Amino acid sequence: MSQQTPAISPSSASQTAQGTEPSPVIAVSALAKRYDSGFEALKRIDLDIRRGEIFALLGPNGAGKTTLISIICGLVNATAGKVLVDGHDNVTDYRAARAKIGLVPQELTSDAFETVWNTVRFSRGLFGKRPDNSHIERVLKSLSLWEKRSNKLIQLSGGMKRRVLIAKALAHEPQILFLDEPTAGVDVELRRDMWEVVRELRASGVTIILTTHYIEEAEEMADRIGVINRGEIVLVKEKRELMRQLGRKQLTLHLQKPLASVPPALSHYPLTLAEDGSVLIYTYDAASEPATDSGEHVSISKLLNDIEDAGIRFKDLHTEQSSLEDIFVNLVRERQ
Ligand SMILES: Nc1ncnc2c1ncn2[C@@H]1O[C@H](COP(=O)(O)OP(=O)(O)OP(=O)(O)O)[C@@H](O)[C@H]1O
Numbered sequence: 001m002s003q004q005t006p007a008i009s010p011s012s013a014s015q016t017a018q019g020t021e022p023s024p025v026i027a028v029s030a031l032a033k034r035y036d037s038g039f040e041a042l043k044r045i046d047l048d049i050r051r052g053e054i055f056a057l058l059g060p061n062g063a064g065k066t067t068l069i070s071i072i073c074g075l076v077n078a079t080a081g082k083v084l085v086d087g088h089d090n091v092t093d094y095r096a097a098r099a100k101i102g103l104v105p106q107e108l109t110s111d112a113f114e115t116v117w118n119t120v121r122f123s124r125g126l127f128g129k130r131p132d133n134s135h136i137e138r139v140l141k142s143l144s145l146w147e148k149r150s151n152k153l154i155q156l157s158g159g160m161k162r163r164v165l166i167a168k169a170l171a172h173e174p175q176i177l178f179l180d181e182p183t184a185g186v187d188v189e190l191r192r193d194m195w196e197v198v199r200e201l202r203a204s205g206v207t208i209i210l211t212t213h214y215i216e217e218a219e220e221m222a223d224r225i226g227v228i229n230r231g232e233i234v235l236v237k238e239k240r241e242l243m244r245q246l247g248r249k250q251l252t253l254h255l256q257k258p259l260a261s262v263p264p265a266l267s268h269y270p271l272t273l274a275e276d277g278s279v280l281i282y283t284y285d286a287a288s289e290p291a292t293d294s295g296e297h298v299s300i301s302k303l304l305n306d307i308e309d310a311g312i313r314f315k316d317l318h319t320e321q322s323s324l325e326d327i328f329v330n331l332v333r334e335r336q
Contacts, residue, residue, distance in 0.1 A: 023087070024048035025100075025176055025207045026072060031081030033067050033231075041067040043231040044081065049176075054198065054208040056222035056239075058215065058328060064231045065211045069178055074098050086175060099127050102169030104179045110168070112154040116145055119153060120167045127172035139170045143197065159190045166197065177201060179210040183217060195221055219243075219324040227328065243324060251282040251300065253307070254316040263310045269303060280312070 026049035033042040041064050049055050059065050070076035072083050074090050074097065083090040085097035110119045121136050140146045143163045148156060153164065162182070169177060179198065183191040191214075198221060202208055212218055218225055219239070226236040235242070258277035272281050282303060307314070 022051055025051040025086055026209075027082075027084040028068075028072065029082050031068070031071060031083065032079045033064075033071060033076070034079045041231050042071070042078075045228075045231075045233050047226065047233055047236065049207060049209060050224070052202065052205060052207055053223040054202050054210070054221050056218035056225050057209065057211045057228060058218055058225060059211075059228035063228045065228055066180070067231075068228065069103075069180065069209070069211065073101055073103050073178065095128075099129075099172060100175050102172070102174035102177045104165050104169045104177065104182065106181050106184055110153060110164075113152050115150055115152055116140065116156070116164055116167070117149040119164060120171050123168040124171035129172045135173065136171060139167050142200070143167050158186065159193065162186065162190070162194065163197070166201075170201075174206070176207045176209065179208065181212060182210055183212070183214065191217070215325040215328050225324070239324070243321070248326070249284055249319060249321050251284075251303075251319045252317065253280040253282075253312075253314040254278065255280060256313040256315050259312065263312070265310045266306060269306070280307070280314070 026047075028045055028047040031042055031045040031047075032040070034040050045064075045068065047068075057065050057068070067076060071078045072085070072090065074094055077091075083097075086100045088097040088100070090097040114122075117136070117140070120139065121131065121133075124131065124136065137146070140149055143166060145160065145163050145167055148160060153161065156164065166177075166179075182198065183194050186194065195217070198208055198210070210217070210221070222239050224236060225239050225242055227234050255278050259273055259280070260277060262271045262273060262280075270283055272283075273279070274281055
């Protein structure tokens with residue numbers, strides 16, 4: 001985005017009665033959905049979204065992401081349970097709840113022959129908000145759409161169209177923005193561009209919830225990650241904590257001479273041989289490692305000493321940590 005002015009100005013965070021934990025901006029409790037077909041798409045889901053965070057909702061196809069978001073946004077009725085949006089029940093106080101939310105769908109469904117300016121201005125009117133040209137101008141400028149305001153949607157590039165979707169969702173000054181697969185099918189450059197836009201929105205105080213199939217996207221952007229599988233939230237964690245706890249680290253040693261087997265003196269280490277005995281691999285849980293760098297250094301250096309004492313020489317070594325993708329695949333696989 002090109003300028004500093006926040007695209008929207010969310011109200012200040014409210015606090016709980018105790019004044020300690022900020023109240024969640026979205027509180028989902030015991031939410032269930034059974035479609036008319038009898039299919040149980042959501043099974044008593046509980047989920048809190050924190051004010052001002054970027055929350056990535058990950059899950060395989062058919063896991064229930066769209067159903068969950070559609071219920072929160074009031075587009076689909078729940079079978080049971082409750083959703084509070086900034087304290088407003090999204091059924092009994094629908095208009096107030098919905099006004100807090102901007103929803104960025106995957107595809108532009110607006111009239112292709114309408115101008116950018118009119119499209120975005122019209123979106124604001126849908127929420128019963130008074131026209132505010134200065135707000136629309138701010139939003140368009142913040143999304144680098146100002147120069148294109150008189151262009152018809154059909155004249156825009158794919159990237160610009162995506163920006164119009166975000167502008168439309170921001171037109172009524174929501175505090176919460178849902179992005180459904182924001183970068184599905186876009187090229188790498190545009191993806192980076194969109195990430196930048198989302199980060200800047202967060203910096204202006206907007207809470208962002210995004211669904212994505214791109215684990216790289218969650219890894220890059222999210223403060224917290226929720227994984228949904230078969231209608232259940234199977235995990236919600238800080239991204240950093242998740243990577244630390246579930247991430248595996250691997251130390252790979254390229255040996256000077258191949259080994260036929262791991263020497264008995266090293267049998268108490270989880271070592272495996274690969275590439276015809278010329279590579280020795282040590283795998284360990286990142287969480288079981290001492291938290292400090294110095295602590296980790298001690299355990300690895302002990303291993304290296306023991307390897308040297310066993311008469312093994314190596315020409316190269318490197319370490320790698322599993323990505324969120326590995327973690328996610330393992331998590332979903334475990335529950336199949
Ligand atoms: N209207 C409907 N009637 C019956 N079943 C439905 C309906 N809508 C969705 N479902 C089913 O509910 C499950 C969850 O669908 P949902 O679209 O929420 O998943 P998703 O996680 O968003 O998937 P994707 O990543 O493929 O978009 C799927 O098995 C889907 O077939």
